[in-house]
Amino acid sequence: MTAQLLTGAPVATSLSQELTVRIERLASAGITPQLAIVSVGERSDDQAYERSARRRLEGLGISCKSVHLPLSSNDADLSREVRAIKDDPSVHGLMVLRPLPAHLNEDRLGQELWPAQDVDGMTPASLAAVLRADPSGFAPCTAAAVMEILNYYKISLSGAEVVVVGRSLVIGRPVALLLLAADATVTICHSKTADLDAVCKRADIVIAAVGKAGCIGRKAMRAGQVLIDVGMNWNPETHSFVGDIDFEAASSIVRAVTPVPKGVGSVTTAVLAKHVVEAAERRAAAVHAAEHSAARS
Numbered sequence: 039m040t041a042q043l044l045t046g047a048p049v050a051t052s053l054s055q056e057l058t059v060r061i062e063r064l065a066s067a068g069i070t071p072q073l074a075i076v077s078v079g080e081r082s083d084d085q086a087y088e089r090s091a092r093r094r095l096e097g098l099g100i101s102c103k104s105v106h107l108p109l110s111s112n113d114a115d116l117s118r119e120v121r122a123i124k125d126d127p128s129v130h131g132l133m134v135l136r137p138l139p140a141h142l143n144e145d146r147l148g149q150e151l152w153p154a155q156d157v158d159g160m161t162p163a164s165l166a167a168v169l170r171a172d173p174s175g176f177a178p179c180t181a182a183a184v185m186e187i188l189n190y191y192k193i194s195l196s197g198a199e200v201v202v203v204g205r206s207l208v209i210g211r212p213v214a215l216l217l218l219a220a221d222a223t224v225t226i227c228h229s230k231t232a233d234l235d236a237v238c239k240r241a242d243i244v245i246a247a248v249g250k251a252g253c254i255g256r257k258a259m260r261a262g263q264v265l266i267d268v269g270m271n272w273n274p275e276t277h278s279f280v281g282d283i284d285f286e287a288a289s290s291i292v293r294a295v296t297p298v299p300k301g302v303g304s305v306t307t308a309v310l311a312k313h314v315v316e317a318a319e320r321r322a323a324a325v326h327a328a329e330h331s332a333a334r335s
């Protein structure tokens with residue numbers, strides 16, 4: 039192992055420390071931040087995320103409530119559940135685990151959420167904010183987590199060649215826009231990319247968000263690179279998650295790599311906590327402003 043291991047724990051700890059102060063301030067105003075997690079069906083990566091998110095948030099004093107729907111639910115069932123939660127004033131953040139089963143309309147559901155509660159960047163308003171590089175909208179947590187890791191380990195982005203592999207709305211596209219806003223030169227690759235290995239090999243930084251175990255292999259690597267692995271692929275034989283990057287190859291070739299687990303995933307939950315706290319603070323500030331203007335009139 040010659041590559042530096044970019045573990046998530048110190049990044050998450052640093053984020054959590056900043057949050058502790060803010061959560062205490064909310065508590066003294068009588069506010070407990072709360073996240074509602076909505077899930078449909080039984081995906082192993084959803085379950086892993088829900089478990090670690092709950093552990094992280096509750097450890098910080100953020101409450102979590104879960105609403106789980108069976109795989110047989112239809113759009114109307116989901117919509118009804120979401121409507122009941124989003125108008126609950128004690129809920130500051132609302133996250134729907136994705137991807138939803140193929141028979142459900144994720145796009146339309148995104149349009150039903152309140153952008154102010156949209157802590158995982160699912161609404162058109164949040165995505166438009168990411169596109170405009172406007173910090174008032176929440177980016178999807180995993181995309182923001184990648185940026186937190188690069189920032190914490192002081193990997194410079196200005197002018198760097200960054201290749202993003204994957205173009206999903208949860209990670210590939212938004213992370214490409216966040217990297218662009220940080221002045222990187224960004225290439226987005228996908229299943230139709232002609233020579234993925236060659237494109238990855240010329241990058242200074244590769245962000246792998248494909249969802250296929252080990253699909254970024256040694257032919258895609260060279261000395262000096264930084265590799266960020268967003269993949270969470272369940273291996274039913276070993277009962278564990280593996281990333282998109284061939285970790286073994288990366289360890290002996292590149293400059294630095296994130297492990298799976300204990301890499302991006304552990305930072306994602308800390309970013310989620312940050313977004314929920316932010317949503318609670320903004321709500322408190324809006325309520326405060328409304329009370330003041332009522333008192334003046």
Ligand SMILES: Nc1nc(=O)c2c([nH]1)NC[C@@H]1CN(c3ccc(C(=O)N[C@@H](CCC(=O)O)C(=O)O)cc3)C=[N+]21
Pocket residue numbers: 083084086087089090091133134135136137158179180208270279298299300301302303304306307
């Ligand atoms: N709307 C939405 N946003 C997501 O970001 C999202 C999603 N839906 N659906 C599911 C996937 C998966 N995902 C994980 C994030 C962190 C861990 C995590 O904390 N993993 C720990 C270990 C977990 C374990 O081994 O049990 C780690 O990497 O160290 C896991 C999974 C987010 N996803």
